[in-house]
Amino acid sequence: MTAGAIMTTSGGGPGGTALRSGPRPPVVRRGLRVGAVVGVLVLGVAIVSALVTRTSSQDALDIRSTKPAGTRALAQILRDRGVSVSARDAVPPDSQATSAPDTLVVLAPGRLDNGTLTALLGRVWQGSDVVLVGADDAVLDALDVGIRTASHDPGTTATPRCALPEAVAAGTTSLTGSTAYTTAIGGHRADMRVVLCFGDPPRAARLAVLTPGLDEVPAGANGGGRLVLPGSADFLTNHALNRDGNAALALGLLGRHPALSWITPDAGAPGGVGQRGVLQLLPPGVRWALLQIVIVVVLLALWRGRRLGPPVQEPLPVIVRAAEAVEGRGRLYAAARARDRAADALRTGARIRLAERAGLPLRTGPAGAPEPNPVALVASIAEQTGRSPSEIGSLLYGSGMPPPTDARPGPARRTLDRARSRDLPSDPARPAMAAPAAGAHSEPGGQDAALLRLAQNLDDLDRQAGGR
Amino acid sequence: MAISGRAVALALFGAAVVVLSPAPGLTLLLVDGLIVMLLGIDVALAGAVRSLEFSRSGPTSARLGQPVPLVLGVTNHGPRTVRARIRDAWPPSAGARPRTREVEIPAGERRFVESTLTPTRRGDREPFRITVRSLGPLGLAGRQGRHSCPWRVRVLPPFTSRRHLPAALARLREIEGEVAIRGAGAGSEFDSLRDYVIGDDVRLIDWRGSARRAAVVVRSYRPERDRRIVCVLDTGRTSAGRVGDTPRLDHALDAALLLTSVALRAGDRVSLVAHDSVPRLSLPGSHDHTFLARVSDAMATLEPAIVEADHSGIVSTVLRETSRRSLVVLFTELAPAVIEEGLLPALPTLTARHTVVVAALRDPRIDELVAGRDDVRAVYAAAAAEQTQLRRRELTDLLRRRGVEVVDASPGSYAAAVTDTYLTLKSLGRL
Numbered sequence: 066m067t068a069g070a071i072m073t074t075s076g077g078g079p080g081g082t083a084l085r086s087g088p089r090p091p092v093v094r095r096g097l098r099v100g101a102v103v104g105v106l107v108l109g110v111a112i113v114s115a116l117v118t119r120t121s122s123q124d125a126l127d128i129r130s131t132k133p134a135g136t137r138a139l140a141q142i143l144r145d146r147g148v149s150v151s152a153r154d155a156v157p158p159d160s161q162a163t164s165a166p167d168t169l170v171v172l173a174p175g176r177l178d179n180g181t182l183t184a185l186l187g188r189v190w191q192g193s194d195v196v197l198v199g200a201d202d203a204v205l206d207a208l209d210v211g212i213r214t215a216s217h218d219p220g221t222t223a224t225p226r227c228a229l230p231e232a233v234a235a236g237t238t239s240l241t242g243s244t245a246y247t248t249a250i251g252g253h254r255a256d257m258r259v260v261l262c263f264g265d266p267p268r269a270a271r272l273a274v275l276t277p278g279l280d281e282v283p284a285g286a287n288g289g290g291r292l293v294l295p296g297s298a299d300f301l302t303n304h305a306l307n308r309d310g311n312a313a314l315a316l317g318l319l320g321r322h323p324a325l326s327w328i329t330p331d332a333g334a335p336g337g338v339g340q341r342g343v344l345q346l347l348p349p350g351v352r353w354a355l356l357q358i359v360i361v362v363v364l365l366a367l368w369r370g371r372r373l374g375p376p377v378q379e380p381l382p383v384i385v386r387a388a389e390a391v392e393g394r395g396r397l398y399a400a401a402r403a404r405d406r407a408a409d410a411l412r413t414g415a416r417i418r419l420a421e422r423a424g425l426p427l428r429t430g431p432a433g434a435p436e437p438n439p440v441a442l443v444a445s446i447a448e449q450t451g452r453s454p455s456e457i458g459s460l461l462y463g464s465g466m467p468p469p470t471d472a473r474p475g476p477a478r479r480t481l482d483r484a485r486s487r488d489l490p491s492d493p494a495r496p497a498m499a500a501p502a503a504g505a506h507s508e509p510g511g512q513d514a515a516l517l518r519l520a521q522n523l524d525d526l527d528r529q530a531g532g533r
Numbered sequence: 534m535a536i537s538g539r540a541v542a543l544a545l546f547g548a549a550v551v552v553l554s555p556a557p558g559l560t561l562l563l564v565d566g567l568i569v570m571l572l573g574i575d576v577a578l579a580g581a582v583r584s585l586e587f588s589r590s591g592p593t594s595a596r597l598g599q600p601v602p603l604v605l606g607v608t609n610h611g612p613r614t615v616r617a618r619i620r621d622a623w624p625p626s627a628g629a630r631p632r633t634r635e636v637e638i639p640a641g642e643r644r645f646v647e648s649t650l651t652p653t654r655r656g657d658r659e660p661f662r663i664t665v666r667s668l669g670p671l672g673l674a675g676r677q678g679r680h681s682c683p684w685r686v687r688v689l690p691p692f693t694s695r696r697h698l699p700a701a702l703a704r705l706r707e708i709e710g711e712v713a714i715r716g717a718g719a720g721s722e723f724d725s726l727r728d729y730v731i732g733d734d735v736r737l738i739d740w741r742g743s744a745r746r747a748a749v750v751v752r753s754y755r756p757e758r759d760r761r762i763v764c765v766l767d768t769g770r771t772s773a774g775r776v777g778d779t780p781r782l783d784h785a786l787d788a789a790l791l792l793t794s795v796a797l798r799a800g801d802r803v804s805l806v807a808h809d810s811v812p813r814l815s816l817p818g819s820h821d822h823t824f825l826a827r828v829s830d831a832m833a834t835l836e837p838a839i840v841e842a843d844h845s846g847i848v849s850t851v852l853r854e855t856s857r858r859s860l861v862v863l864f865t866e867l868a869p870a871v872i873e874e875g876l877l878p879a880l881p882t883l884t885a886r887h888t889v890v891v892a893a894l895r896d897p898r899i900d901e902l903v904a905g906r907d908d909v910r911a912v913y914a915a916a917a918a919e920q921t922q923l924r925r926r927e928l929t930d931l932l933r934r935r936g937v938e939v940v941d942a943s944p945g946s947y948a949a950a951v952t953d954t955y956l957t958l959k960s961l962g963r964l
Binding site for chain 2: 348349350351352353354356357358360361364365367368373374377378379382383384385386387388389391392394395396397398399403406407408410411413414417427429434435513514516517520521524
């Protein structure tokens with residue numbers, strides 16, 4: 066045998082004609098095991114990641130929280146400076162605010178609906194400061210103030226690079242985050258003056274401050290309202306507030322009015338302009354990946370669909386059991402309740418068996434079938450069994466069914482009893498099948514029981530005559 | 534052209550890359566372009582399928598039940614190594630294992646691939662086609678093509694009754710020896726002269742021989758040799774019925790094989806005829822020892838035909854085949870309608886010239902049915918079975934009265950019973 070020869074891998078295959086098709090059980094079991102392991106892993110990762118994100122987002126930007134991500138320090142400082150800070154989960158109604166301008170800080174402004182955002186813009190014109198933290202394109206479109214998010218990376222520059230007094234006063238800050246703003250090309254300016262600070266203005270700024278009116282009055286110089294759009298609120302947290310000029314910037318932006326509402330809108334509120342479906346929440350790569358998965362499926366189909374040659378055809382032999390016709394005839398007899406014919410056949414069979422055992426010659430009778438001499442047969446059987454010749458004669462040569470005079474115990478007997486009790490439930494006085502004529506008029510079940518009894522009687526006679 | 538699971542895995546990996554990429558659209562194009570390029574390279578570098586050459590070796594015939602080891606030789610005439618998955622397709626009943634094989638054949642070399650057939654049925658088995666999938670060096674994609682390398686394995690009848698052969702041969706020797714001793718047996722062929730011993734029949738004394746020699750000699754006889762035996766197989770619809778798990782025809786083939794092998798040892802000529810509505814097979818008589826193999830070979834492709842057997846046609850075929858007096862063994866079924874309408878009218882012409890044996894198979898299932906007493910349906914079935922047996926008995930009786938020997942035996946003893954009948958007839962000198 067050469068080195069390249071391949072040994073047969075199949076052991077002694079089953080000798081039968083039935084060959085198993087499809088995958089074998091070990092393969093199936095292995096597949097199930099792999100599937101279970103993968104399922105457990107996926108579930109584990111999902112649970113762990115859910116727990117991790119939960120803990121990290123719990124206290125973020127909460128003015129009651131002292132955790133690094135909380136903003137209690139900022140609230141405390143503002144209160145010390147005489148600003149009343151209140152936490153809310155919705156924008157307070159307009160009527161309250163008409164009396165005195167205040168500061169409204171909205172976290173996650175995408176959760177607000179269009180009307181509320183427009184109302185907030187109206188408050189800016191009325192003199193309030195509105196801070197929308199991390200406003201995205203959906204919010205900016207709803208406001209329609211000529212600002213959009215910048216696709217350009219703002220870089221790492223931490224200096225203000227603008228003329229906003231608060232920003233200049235704060236100097237270097239750690240205002241970071243991915244969202245940056247720029248002025249919309251050809252956008253509607255909504256009669257507001259825009260100051261872009263930090264990052265790389267005017268192409269990409271981390272802070273945008275809009276002041277109503279187009280006059281060249283420096284922003285914040287008067288008591289007018291402002292719309293402040295910081296790209297992120299990280300510089301407000303307990304952790305970052307004491308770094309660089311963060312505190313100065315925060316106080317400058319938020320501390321201009323005696324009242325401050327720290328608004329965290331309900332996540333479940335309907336109609337939020339920034340609310341997105343599951344598909345929109347997925348990273349953009351996922352859609353392309355789905356396309357790739359489609360390609361994978363096509364490749365998979367090509368891989369599995371390309372067979373190594375077609376199945377081989379072969380003419381199959383006829384499979385028919387030789388005894389099928391006989392069984393079918395038996396069922397026909399049963400369906401037609403051909404009791405007399407069946408009884409005849411059973412009797413003739415028993416006669417021939419008994420005659421052969423007794424050594425009596427068979428002669429061809431008038432019907433063409435070989436038959437023993439009746440007289441000799443009955444006499445011989447009577448001698449062997451000790452039963453009366455007339456009884457044997459009526460059993461072997463009678464017509465119709467025998468009477469139920471038989472009282473032998475045994476399983477056959479019980480079967481008969483069951484059959485009889487089913488057929489004749491409550492009529493002991495009735496002469497049940499005392500004569501063949503009476504039997505012919507009784508119900509078919511009783512006749513069937515009688516046939517069964519005839520077969521048993523013939524078997525008994527056979528056994529008594531010395532056979533097995 | 535065909536791709537492998539690796540290509541799919543690569544594309545799946547590409548999906549992960551696309552998800553994580555900052556520019557997914559571009560990455561998708563790059564990934565798929567790369568995959569297509571790799572597939573193209575792999576197909577281009579895969580060894581050519583057309584330049585392979587196949588050859589086979591192994592046995593061309595085997596008895597049913599024996600495994601057939603076959604060797605497939607693959608020669609690579611191409612310039613590149615071929616890493617291929619080869620499927621040598623056979624019909625399902627050939628039972629070829631393993632189904633596919635992985636082979637690596639360097640350029641200009643030859644490899645041998647072994648497989649084993651375990652046929653499940655009698656007859657000729659031919660391979661369908663050889664499909665080759667040659668993967669490239671990366672294992673991502675490859676070429677697929679087909680070859681054809683004809684072969685034929687003839688699956689012969691199993692001859693399970695071979696185990697009865699020693700007993701039958703012992704009986705044969707006994708008959709031959711017995712006749713030599715008794716002298717007055719039915720054997721009529723002169724064998725030799727031997728010295729008289731006390732007890733020999735005085736009528737056997739050969740006076741002329743005794744006069745020539747100084748002692749009394751007797752003639753001894755032996756059974757006739759060089760008798761003719763015709764095995765007639767009925768391949769009509771009744772032969773398709775299964776007794777146990779085997780068609781009647783296969784039981785008949787088994788019995789005919791045992792009869793043939795014993796008759797050949799006994800020095801008789803055996804010929805074989807298979808007939809349903811038309812003659813299927815006719816092997817003229819012979820007594821050389823290769824005849825058994827030829828009979829086996831001819832029987833291998835015999836299949837039951839779903840037509841009514843034409844018994845008068847069978848009789849005329851037999852009469853045409855043999856002119857000398859023969860023993861005609863007719864393997865058929867004792868189906869009343871068939872026998873009465875077909876065989877009986879044609880029988881006198883046959884029995885006038887030949888000794889006829891009708892060998893029928895008794896179905897044990899009928900005996901089971903006769904004994905059935907479980908419920909009323911079983912009793913009805915028992916009555917039907919009883920009636921079938923009565924009809925058979927009637928028919929047997931009828932045939933015996935016409936001078937036909939009838940063998941009616943169950944599958945376990947069928948072949949032995951047929952051969953016994955032959956030996957009995959031989960010892961009686963009725964051949």
